[in-house]
Amino acid sequence: MKWTGKLALSLRLMAIAAIFAIPATVAAQDVLPSWNNTAAKQAIIDFVAKVTDENSPHFVPVEDRIATFDNDGTLWTEHPMYTQLSFALDRVKVLAPGKPEWQTQQPFQAILANDLKAVAAAGEKGLAQLIMATHAGITTTEFEAIVQDWFATAKHPRFQQPYTQCTFLPMVELLEYLRANGFKTFIVSGGGIEFMRPITLGAYGIPAEQVVGSSIKTKFEMQDGKAVLLRLPEIDFIDDHEGKPVGINRFIGKRPIASFGNSGGDREMLQWADAGEGLSLKMLVFHNDAEREYAYGPADGLPDTKFGAFPQDLMDEAKQKGWVVIRMKEDWKTIFTFEK
Amino acid sequence: MKWTGKLALSLRLMAIAAIFAIPATVAAQDVLPSWNNTAAKQAIIDFVAKVTDENSPHFVPVEDRIATFDNDGTLWTEHPMYTQLSFALDRVKVLAPGKPEWQTQQPFQAILANDLKAVAAAGEKGLAQLIMATHAGITTTEFEAIVQDWFATAKHPRFQQPYTQCTFLPMVELLEYLRANGFKTFIVSGGGIEFMRPITLGAYGIPAEQVVGSSIKTKFEMQDGKAVLLRLPEIDFIDDHEGKPVGINRFIGKRPIASFGNSGGDREMLQWADAGEGLSLKMLVFHNDAEREYAYGPADGLPDTKFGAFPQDLMDEAKQKGWVVIRMKEDWKTIFTFEK
Numbered sequence: 001m002k003w004t005g006k007l008a009l010s011l012r013l014m015a016i017a018a019i020f021a022i023p024a025t026v027a028a029q030d031v032l033p034s035w036n037n038t039a040a041k042q043a044i045i046d047f048v049a050k051v052t053d054e055n056s057p058h059f060v061p062v063e064d065r066i067a068t069f070d071n072d073g074t075l076w077t078e079h080p081m082y083t084q085l086s087f088a089l090d091r092v093k094v095l096a097p098g099k100p101e102w103q104t105q106q107p108f109q110a111i112l113a114n115d116l117k118a119v120a121a122a123g124e125k126g127l128a129q130l131i132m133a134t135h136a137g138i139t140t141t142e143f144e145a146i147v148q149d150w151f152a153t154a155k156h157p158r159f160q161q162p163y164t165q166c167t168f169l170p171m172v173e174l175l176e177y178l179r180a181n182g183f184k185t186f187i188v189s190g191g192g193i194e195f196m197r198p199i200t201l202g203a204y205g206i207p208a209e210q211v212v213g214s215s216i217k218t219k220f221e222m223q224d225g226k227a228v229l230l231r232l233p234e235i236d237f238i239d240d241h242e243g244k245p246v247g248i249n250r251f252i253g254k255r256p257i258a259s260f261g262n263s264g265g266d267r268e269m270l271q272w273a274d275a276g277e278g279l280s281l282k283m284l285v286f287h288n289d290a291e292r293e294y295a296y297g298p299a300d301g302l303p304d305t306k307f308g309a310f311p312q313d314l315m316d317e318a319k320q321k322g323w324v325v326i327r328m329k330e331d332w333k334t335i336f337t338f339e340k
Numbered sequence: 341m342k343w344t345g346k347l348a349l350s351l352r353l354m355a356i357a358a359i360f361a362i363p364a365t366v367a368a369q370d371v372l373p374s375w376n377n378t379a380a381k382q383a384i385i386d387f388v389a390k391v392t393d394e395n396s397p398h399f400v401p402v403e404d405r406i407a408t409f410d411n412d413g414t415l416w417t418e419h420p421m422y423t424q425l426s427f428a429l430d431r432v433k434v435l436a437p438g439k440p441e442w443q444t445q446q447p448f449q450a451i452l453a454n455d456l457k458a459v460a461a462a463g464e465k466g467l468a469q470l471i472m473a474t475h476a477g478i479t480t481t482e483f484e485a486i487v488q489d490w491f492a493t494a495k496h497p498r499f500q501q502p503y504t505q506c507t508f509l510p511m512v513e514l515l516e517y518l519r520a521n522g523f524k525t526f527i528v529s530g531g532g533i534e535f536m537r538p539i540t541l542g543a544y545g546i547p548a549e550q551v552v553g554s555s556i557k558t559k560f561e562m563q564d565g566k567a568v569l570l571r572l573p574e575i576d577f578i579d580d581h582e583g584k585p586v587g588i589n590r591f592i593g594k595r596p597i598a599s600f601g602n603s604g605g606d607r608e609m610l611q612w613a614d615a616g617e618g619l620s621l622k623m624l625v626f627h628n629d630a631e632r633e634y635a636y637g638p639a640d641g642l643p644d645t646k647f648g649a650f651p652q653d654l655m656d657e658a659k660q661k662g663w664v665v666i667r668m669k670e671d672w673k674t675i676f677t678f679e680k
Contacts, residue, residue, distance in 0.1 A: 062545055091412050140589055184549070197593045207403055208593035209524070210549075218589060220582035220608055227608065227615040236590075249480055249558060249569050250576075251591060252535045253548035268560055268567065275567040281445035 023099075032177055034170040034334040040283070041331065043324045044174065047281040048181050051257065058279040060257055062182040064133070067258040068248060068269060069175070071189035071196060073308035074262045074285050075204060076167040077156070077336075079294040083163050084195050087150055089119075091134035105180040120306070132233035133193075136216055140194065140229040146196045149303055164203045165338035168285075171260070172337055175204055178258065186256075188212045188248055190240035190265055194231075212251045214239045240265040246270035257281070263308040272324060282323040286310060293336075361553035372517055374510040374674040380623070381671065383664045384514065387621040388521050391597065396618040400597055402522040407598040408552075408588060408609060409515070411529035411536060413648035414602045414625050415544060417496070417509040417676075419492055419634040423503050424535050427490055429459075431474035448473070471532075472573035476556055480534065480569040489536045504543045508625075511600070512677055515544055518598065526596075527590055528552045530580035530605055534571075552591045554579045565605070578606040584614035596620070602627070603648040610663060622663040626650060629669040633676075 035041040050058040051065065072078040092102070092111045102108035106127035110118030119126065124125040133141065156166045175185050185206055187196060193213030200206040215236040218229040239247040245268050248256065259266075259273035262285035270282040287310070288295050288302060299315035318325050328335065375381040375633065390398040391405065412418040432442070432451045442448030447466035450458030459466065475483065496506045515525050525546055527536060534549035534554030540546040555576040558569040579587045585608050599606075602625040610622040627650070628635050628642060636645040639655040658665050668675065 063541065066549075186549075193590070193593065201403065209406075209526075209591070212595065215590060218586050220585050220612070222611070227585065227611040229585060229612075245560050245567065245569060246558050250533070250555060251549070253533065253551065271562070271567040272560070272569075 011102065012090055032170065032173050033175055034332060035271065036331055036333050039332050040326045042323055043281065043283075044177070047279065048178070048257070050279060052181050060278060064254060064257065065178075065181070065183040066186065066252060066254050066256045067178050067183045068186045068188040068212075068244075068252075068256040068260070068273070069171070069262070070244075070261040070266045070269070071187050071191055073287065073334060074168075074260055074266070075171050075175075075187070076163065077159075077293060078308045079287075079296070079305070080157065080307075082191065083166075084191050086154065086157075086163075087195065088130050088134045090150065091146075092130070095134070104182075120243045127330065128235075132216070135192065136231045136233040137154040138231055140231060143231055144198055147195055152198050159336065161336070164199050165336065167203050167337045168332070169334045169337045169340055171285075172204060172331045174260075175206070179205065183258065184210065186212060186248075186252060186271060188239065188244050190214055190238070190243075192216075193239075204323070211249045212239055214243075242268045244269035259283075260285070262287070262310065264311050264314055267309075267314055267317070274321060274323075282318075282321070283326055284310070284314070284318055284323060285326045285328065286315075288327050289332075289335070293328060344486075344488050348428070372510065372513050374513055374672060376671055376673050378671050380664055380666045382637055383621065383623070384517070387598070387619065388518070390619060391458045391522050400618060404594060404597065405518075405521070405523040406526065406594050406596045407518050407523045408526045408528040408584075408590060408592075408596040408600070408613070409511070410601040410603070410606045410609070411527050411531055413552075413627065414508075414528070414600055414606070415511050415515075416503065417499075417633060419627075419636070419645070420497065420647075422507075422531065424531050426497075426503075427487070427495065427535065428470050428474045430494065432470070432488065435474070437489075455648055471518055472556075475532065475535075476571045476573035478571055480558060480571060483571055484538055491539050499676065499678065501676070501678040504539050505676065507543050507677045508672070509677045509680055511625075511670045512544060514600075515546070519545065524550065525599070526550045526552060526588075526592060528579065528584050528609060530554055530578070530583075532556075533579075552579055552587045554583075582608045584609035588612065600625070601621075602650065604651050604654055605648075607654055607657070614661060614663075622658075624650070624654070624658055624663060625666045625668065626655075628667050629672075629675070633668060 031045060032041055049055045051060040053059055069075055072082050078280040089111050092108055096102055096112055102112065107119045107122035107130055110122065151162065151164060154163060155161060156163055159166055178185055187200060187206055189196060191213050193211055193215045196213055197208040197211050200208065200211050217232040217234045217236040219232055221230055223226055237243065244266065248269065255276045257272045257276060257278065259270050260283045261269060273280045273282055287293060295302050297310050298304040299310045299312045358638065371385060372381055390396045391400040393399055411416055412422050415660065429451050432448055436442055436452055447459045447470055449506065450462065491502065491504055494503060495501060496503055499506055518525055526539060527546055529536060531553050532569035533551055533555045536553055537548040537551050540548065540551050557572040557574045557576045559572055561568055561570055577583065588609065593615045596613045597616060597618065598621040599610050600623045601609060613620045613622055627633060635642050637650050638644040639650045639652045
């Protein structure tokens with residue numbers, strides 16, 4: 001080959017390299033654009049590369065690429081209170097005219113007087129009464145319509161955006177990125193399963209049948225010859241702490257290889273993912289950005305909270321076991337979907 | 341345009357028509373080949389055509405194309421006894437050497453003596469004892485391995501084929517046909533959820549997370565620092581009769597538009613599908629083919645059975661409500677997958 005031939009070949013090789021290199025570069029820039037280029041983002045990309053590479057010892061077939069996500073505080077904001085609690089409080093106000101006895105009964109009296117401290121003082125018993133009064137006694141079809149109507153108009157008190165826009169954009173990107181790599185994405189939340197389902201497809205691209213959550217009992221009945229399911233004022237299942245692996249096993253029947261949470265209630269879910277045989281990714285969102293969202297712990301000296309507490313011993317366990325802590329302030333370029 | 345031009349155009353149009361027409365003809369012949377060309381097959385094809393045609397008033401978007409299938413007697417044979425009962429009986433024999441007390445305890449003594457009449461006489465209490473003794477006290481991971489090992493060697497007593505080959509070929513084709521038309525297919529069975537999950541993907545193309553069934557309770561524990569779920573000897577959920585719509589609502593969160601069963605235990609599931617707003621397909625497999633499979637009712641004067649009884653009032657309800665009864669003898673060209 002003459003040197004001109006070599007030059008031509010070399011130019012051609014460069015051109016071919018460029019063809020392959022350019023999309024690769026673009027792709028790397030495009031992946032998870034709302035994440036800063038920190039170790040957290042790199043951990044996700046490295047993990048996905050390994051489990052999707054057929055030549056890797058860590059390769060996982062598509063049917064076992066199960067990823068589970070907590071919802072409150074992991075996929076959307078959970079302050080100043082859980083979204084479902086906002087719904088329940090609003091619901092009390094809607095139902096109050098037909099319930100004169102609530103004017104003198106706690107926690108209803110406190111809710112109607114907008115006295116949130118007195119609501120909190122009613123404790124777990126008050127909360128249970130609140131949930132049963134606002135979530136039960138109607139059919140599943142009626143409840144679904146009520147939830148949909150509420151989400152269509154309710155707004156987050158600080159951000160003044162629909163709650164379905166108060167999702168975390170980096171996590172929505174992560175869901176899409178995992179699905180683009182053959183993962184099946186599930187929500188595994190302490191929140192009410194029938195409260196989430198009407199909005200998860202629109203908000204997260206997660207269909208109703210891939211939502212696991214807490215539930216109240218339902219009862220099958222024929223009403224005027226037509227089958228209905230009546231929502232009963234009785235707890236069926238609490239999908240929190242050790243309930244999360246139990247719920248994952250019941251609903252999904254496979255162990256997740258990637259699991260994402262943000263509070264003490266997610267610890268057992270991450271331990272369950274961790275106990276799998278192959279490589280797995282465990283991540284916890286840490287809310288340390290009071291300016292753009294909220295800052296709470298009590299880990300790392302941040303203020304304690306009633307909604308989604310991240311205790312110090314969870315932070316210690318994460319460090320010891322190599323679970324990745326996502327620090328919102330440092331790891332996320334953009335926080336909310338409504339900022340897009 | 342000259343007539344030669346018209347001829348050319350007309351030839352071209354005929355050629356285009358042929359391109360579209362040929363695959364359509366082939367497709368029609370290929371659909372559900374193990375079904376005879378009876379009204380049952382036509383009901384399926386008509387229904388699918390309507391709900392998948394965007395211009396039809398009955399069109400259903402892909403995310404709502406949910407189809408639920410009972411398992412025992414609907415997707416595979418349930419005689420001479422439920423497959424899971426065969427498994428439990430075999431399991432007693434495997435475990436017996438470590439359980440000397442079973443030599444004098446019912447129903448174990450009867451099982452070990454192959455006295456099935458005495459097993460039956462032990463009734464529901466005996467059955468519950470049998471299930472707990474053979475299905476609980478181990479981790480979910482251990483149970484899964486035991487089930488897999490059993491299916492790898494166990495054979496149906498009459499057909500001498502692995503149970504996973506004793507599935508109904510017309511129903512396997514129906515599952516594939518529905519999925520090819522955008523349906524998501526689910527099993528909703530009275531059988532044990534963790535007994536079915538290890539084999540549903542291979543047998544039916546249905547992944548574990550699309551299986552709803554009966555379950556016992558599980559308990560999250562750390563064993564030597566590793567998370568496990570222990571199977572407890574306690575019923576969690578019976579996915580039969582009114583449990584089927586309850587389970588569908590809990591696991592799937594959407595109402596099926598197509599639902600398939602074969603016994604009184606499926607009635608409420610079909611009623612639940614029936615109560616939806618749009619078009620829905622409800623079908624019941626009727627076992628009237630003693631020669632090729634089994635024949636039992638008690639509907640239409642066939643013998644009664646302990647496994648999958650089809651009562652006369654279900655037959656009457658089907659007729660009254662337009663649910664389609666699949667008569668194996670007349671409607672199915674081939675019965676079993678192992679015949680393929």
